[in-house]
Amino acid sequence: MSVKTINLTLQIWRQPRPDAPGRLETYKAENIPTSASFLEMLDIVNERLTMAGIEPIAFDHDCREGICGMCGSVVNGRPHGPEKETTLCQLHMRHFKDGDTLVIEPFRARAFPVVKDLVVDRSALDKIIAAGGFISVNTGQAPEANSLPVPKDKADLAMDAAACIGCGACVAACPNAAAFLFTGAKISQLALLPQGRPEAARRVLSMLAQMDALGFGNCTNHRECEMECPKGISISNIARLNREFNKAAFLSREKIPA
Amino acid sequence: MQLDAKIPAGPLEAKWDKHRFDLKLVNPANKRKFDIIVVGTGLAGGSASASLAELGYNVKTFCIQDSPRRAHSIAAQGGINAAKNYPNDGDSIWRLFYDTIKGGDFRAREGNVYRLAQVSNLIIDHCVAQGIPFAREYGGLLANRSFGGAQVSRTFYARGQTGQQLLLGAYGALMRQVAAGRVTMFPRREMLDLVVVNGQARGIVVRNLITGKMERHLAHAVVLATGGYGNVFYLSTNGMACNVTATWRAYKRGAGFANPCFTQIHPTCIPVHGDYQSKLTLMSESLRNDGRVWVPKKPGDTRPPEQIPEEERDYYLERMYPSFGNLAPRDISSRAAKLMCDQGKGVGPTGRAVYLDFADAIKRLGKAEIEARYGNLFQMYEKITAQNPYETPMMIYPASHYTMGGLWVDYNLMSTIPGLFVLGEANFSDHGANRLGASALMQGLSDGYFIIPYTMGGYLAGTSIPAITTDHEAFRESEEYARKRTESLLKIKGKRTVTDFHRELGSIMWEYCGMSRTDAGLTKARKLVADLRAEFWENVTVPGGDQDLNQSLENAGRVADFLEFADIMILDALARRESCGCHFNEAFQTEDHEALRDDENMCHVAVWEYAGEGKDPIFHKEPLVFENVKLVTRSYK
Numbered sequence: 078m079s080v081k082t083i084n085l086t087l088q089i090w091r092q093p094r095p096d097a098p099g100r101l102e103t104y105k106a107e108n109i110p111t112s113a114s115f116l117e118m119l120d121i122v123n124e125r126l127t128m129a130g131i132e133p134i135a136f137d138h139d140c141r142e143g144i145c146g147m148c149g150s151v152v153n154g155r156p157h158g159p160e161k162e163t164t165l166c167q168l169h170m171r172h173f174k175d176g177d178t179l180v181i182e183p184f185r186a187r188a189f190p191v192v193k194d195l196v197v198d199r200s201a202l203d204k205i206i207a208a209g210g211f212i213s214v215n216t217g218q219a220p221e222a223n224s225l226p227v228p229k230d231k232a233d234l235a236m237d238a239a240a241c242i243g244c245g246a247c248v249a250a251c252p253n254a255a256a257f258l259f260t261g262a263k264i265s266q267l268a269l270l271p272q273g274r275p276e277a278a279r280r281v282l283s284m285l286a287q288m289d290a291l292g293f294g295n296c297t298n299h300r301e302c303e304m305e306c307p308k309g310i311s312i313s314n315i316a317r318l319n320r321e322f323n324k325a326a327f328l329s330r331e332k333i334p335a
Numbered sequence: 336m337q338l339d340a341k342i343p344a345g346p347l348e349a350k351w352d353k354h355r356f357d358l359k360l361v362n363p364a365n366k367r368k369f370d371i372i373v374v375g376t377g378l379a380g381g382s383a384s385a386s387l388a389e390l391g392y393n394v395k396t397f398c399i400q401d402s403p404r405r406a407h408s409i410a411a412q413g414g415i416n417a418a419k420n421y422p423n424d425g426d427s428i429w430r431l432f433y434d435t436i437k438g439g440d441f442r443a444r445e446g447n448v449y450r451l452a453q454v455s456n457l458i459i460d461h462c463v464a465q466g467i468p469f470a471r472e473y474g475g476l477l478a479n480r481s482f483g484g485a486q487v488s489r490t491f492y493a494r495g496q497t498g499q500q501l502l503l504g505a506y507g508a509l510m511r512q513v514a515a516g517r518v519t520m521f522p523r524r525e526m527l528d529l530v531v532v533n534g535q536a537r538g539i540v541v542r543n544l545i546t547g548k549m550e551r552h553l554a555h556a557v558v559l560a561t562g563g564y565g566n567v568f569y570l571s572t573n574g575m576a577c578n579v580t581a582t583w584r585a586y587k588r589g590a591g592f593a594n595p596c597f598t599q600i601h602p603t604c605i606p607v608h609g610d611y612q613s614k615l616t617l618m619s620e621s622l623r624n625d626g627r628v629w630v631p632k633k634p635g636d637t638r639p640p641e642q643i644p645e646e647e648r649d650y651y652l653e654r655m656y657p658s659f660g661n662l663a664p665r666d667i668s669s670r671a672a673k674l675m676c677d678q679g680k681g682v683g684p685t686g687r688a689v690y691l692d693f694a695d696a697i698k699r700l701g702k703a704e705i706e707a708r709y710g711n712l713f714q715m716y717e718k719i720t721a722q723n724p725y726e727t728p729m730m731i732y733p734a735s736h737y738t739m740g741g742l743w744v745d746y747n748l749m750s751t752i753p754g755l756f757v758l759g760e761a762n763f764s765d766h767g768a769n770r771l772g773a774s775a776l777m778q779g780l781s782d783g784y785f786i787i788p789y790t791m792g793g794y795l796a797g798t799s800i801p802a803i804t805t806d807h808e809a810f811r812e813s814e815e816y817a818r819k820r821t822e823s824l825l826k827i828k829g830k831r832t833v834t835d836f837h838r839e840l841g842s843i844m845w846e847y848c849g850m851s852r853t854d855a856g857l858t859k860a861r862k863l864v865a866d867l868r869a870e871f872w873e874n875v876t877v878p879g880g881d882q883d884l885n886q887s888l889e890n891a892g893r894v895a896d897f898l899e900f901a902d903i904m905i906l907d908a909l910a911r912r913e914s915c916g917c918h919f920n921e922a923f924q925t926e927d928h929e930a931l932r933d934d935e936n937m938c939h940v941a942v943w944e945y946a947g948e949g950k951d952p953i954f955h956k957e958p959l960v961f962e963n964v965k966l967v968t969r970s971y972k
Contacts, residue, residue: 140410211465236494
């Protein structure tokens with residue numbers, strides 16, 4: 078079978094350590110099959126760098142089917158590259174033209190320090206979840222699954238929000254480096270379901286306080302998070318977060334954490 | 336090596352209840368005095384960590400990714416089985432048990448599988464309480480669909496992302512315990528050795544993947560939930576980081592490895608399209624509910640699918656297995672696809688693909704309904720292949736997906752090393768020679784939420800575990816071993832990349848130890864793998880150093896272990912003188928190419944014991960005793 082290939086110029090952020098300065102290095106990426114994924118293109122470049130005695134480019138990745146949320150870089154200014162609702166691993170080289178120059182940088186945000194090259198530390202997102210992104214049920218406590226009906230439209234909306242893969246593209250896309258879409262998605266999922274209501278007030282107050290403490294910015298309705306989200310998470314989840322916050326702040330007995 | 340499965344006596348239905356009563360308990364105030372290490376944060380490791388911490392144990396949890404939420408359970412698509420019988424279609428615990436035993440071609444333990452079926456309903460209850468957005472009917476109650484190998488609808492699902500949703504549920508529970516201070520989370524750590532002191536598993540040595548530092552971690556018991564070894568084939572549906580290292584190191588410290596040749600090749604994956612390819616993508620088995628599998632009747636027919644008239648198409652699964660049709664189990668469907676392609680009827684540019692066609696379903700149900708059921712899968716297919724499956728049939732081919740083999744465990748999920756427990760895909764226990772669809776999620780969560788919390792207590796309460804520190808000689812020796820191995824990989828500075836070796840290993844294993852095996856091929860493969868292993872240690876090149884994030888080095892260690900592990904996989908395939916489930920030796924088949932079991936001589940678990948560097952492993956058998964089901968020829972006709 079004949080394989081269509083293209084030649085590209087890559088400008089890639091290289092940074093050896095978190096505390097070392099980084100810079101854009103230029104590499105030629107020649108004869109890249111257009112049916113390869115973006116990460117497979119990086120694999121090809123890395124194999125060539127290895128054989129040339131140059132340390133390969135570090136980048137995070139794992140499932141390569143768009144669900145684990147491990148991959149992600151900024152390609153020509155856009156997190157996960159130019160295709161709508163597509164993670165970097167699902168972006169294929171057929172979307173680029175022969176001769177293109179691609180500038181590839183790590184996700185940038187105060188809360189995501191660079192570890193090496195394109196790898197950043199996103200553990201701040203885990204800390205937001207630890208602050209309340211769950212329903213407090215111990216193993217063994219659950220009632221029979223069908224004892225509490227959930228309206229189908231609510232379950233579907235909850236699923237839309239739950240599709241978040243925690244990649245952090247929303248933070249990288251936001252001019253304020255806010256994590257409202259990520260946090261709003263989890264708050265919405267659990268607020269929409271009857272099982273999540275008992276803790277709703279406590280959850281939203283605690284998660285938002287944690288988000289602030291970790292150095293994420295505030296939401297000023299730029300909507301770039303929604304534009305770049307590889308899973309199409311809607312900013313209506315941010316509206317629901319705000320509504321949950323107002324309800325909790327004014328109507329519940331939960332205290333806003335200091 | 337003693338293989339005592341410790342299956343409780345008594346009727347099948349009462350075994351687990353009786354066993355839970357017989358297990359010793361740890362007093363609530365004493366639980367906090369015990370430290371437990373859990374390696375891996377997929378469905379099994381995540382749920383075990385959370386549940387053990389909820390009980391009050393001190394848990395230290397490790398994962399190789401940047402966050403516990405990335406574990407590869409997240410990629411499971413189709414669903415999770417349970418015997419709820421909500422559709423009123425004749426399901427029961429007994430039927431789920433029987434389907435699973437039969438689906439595994441009668442090579443799993445009755446006691447374990449029955450317990451799995453019993454626990455299945457509790458899993459659904461718990462996951463719903465956690466806020467997992469399962470699919471629902473308009474009345475607000477849970478929806479079900481059917482899956483391969485079953486004639487009832489018992490699969491619960493969250494669109495095509497069931498694994499993701501279940502994992503995020505377990506991850507939420509885990510993070511709740513992190514916040515409560517009961518779990519300490521160690522991300523970006525890779526386990527490089529198991530530490531065994533006085534015959535008991537007492538800790539692990541891990542490499543911090545960011546700093547390169549070796550770390551020693553001590554506990555009263557160790558739980559491995561590190562997944563399967565499907566990446567031995569290089570191309571598989573597994574995540575790139577999935578590896579055999581943790582279980583392989585445990586094997587070298589004395590844990591028996593069971594049935595390594597039982598590897599599942601999933602029938603519906605996107606076919607291979609180039610040699611630069613890094614992984615294969617699964618298209619969920621749930622698609623076979625509505626998709627029809629076919630090839631052209633005439634070999635070498637290169638017409639595009641829309642130009643092949645109905646009467647010139649062979650819907651071969653419907654023809655060969657009329658009662659299960661397109662929902663025939665995975666091993667059978669995979670071999671049938673291979674058979675069609677071997678006969679020259681394969682389609683696509685390589686001839687190694689068959690069609691999965693939705694035209695009839697779209698006509699019957701409308702495009703909107705198909706989109707609601709499988710939208711995200713169709714979208715994923717189009718992203719990868721640039722073809723629109725609403726208009727032209729999908730092309731699919733089998734790929735390595737899951738491994739039924741794993742570390743041997745008893746009914747308590749404890750390996751042959753006291754204090755070392757193994758959960759989920761990493762153990763061998765419940766799926767026999769072939770796993771049915773939607774059963775992996777069930778097993779992972781069953782092990783983690785509902786079994787280990789009981790059996791761990793039984794071990795800790797009934798065992799004398801001396802106080803030691805990480806200065807113990809065994810820790811020093813394990814760390815030294817891990818450090819030396821890492822350093823020697825960096826020193827070789829040869830001429831081939833790690834990936835290049837991995838790709839070659841994969842092609843050997845796929846060719847000779849894949850869907851169809853022969854004695855001659857396996858013997859040849861053993862030699863090829865040995866030669867490749869020797870070359871690896873002379874000619875691999877690993878750039879960079881060991882004091883920072885070095886992904887080439889991580890990968891080199893994993894491939895080095897796969898190169899060793901491949902040998903027992905081949906040996907196991909040679910030793911199993913029958914065909915059963917996913918293991919198909921061409922010498923043992925019926926006239927119509929179905930697997931031919933030998934229940935007289937081969938009704939056992941094959942367990943391999945490490946005998947030292949350069950020596951063949953020692954072979955042991957655990958006989959399988961069937962008191963409740965009759966061994967029959969597995970037929971889906």
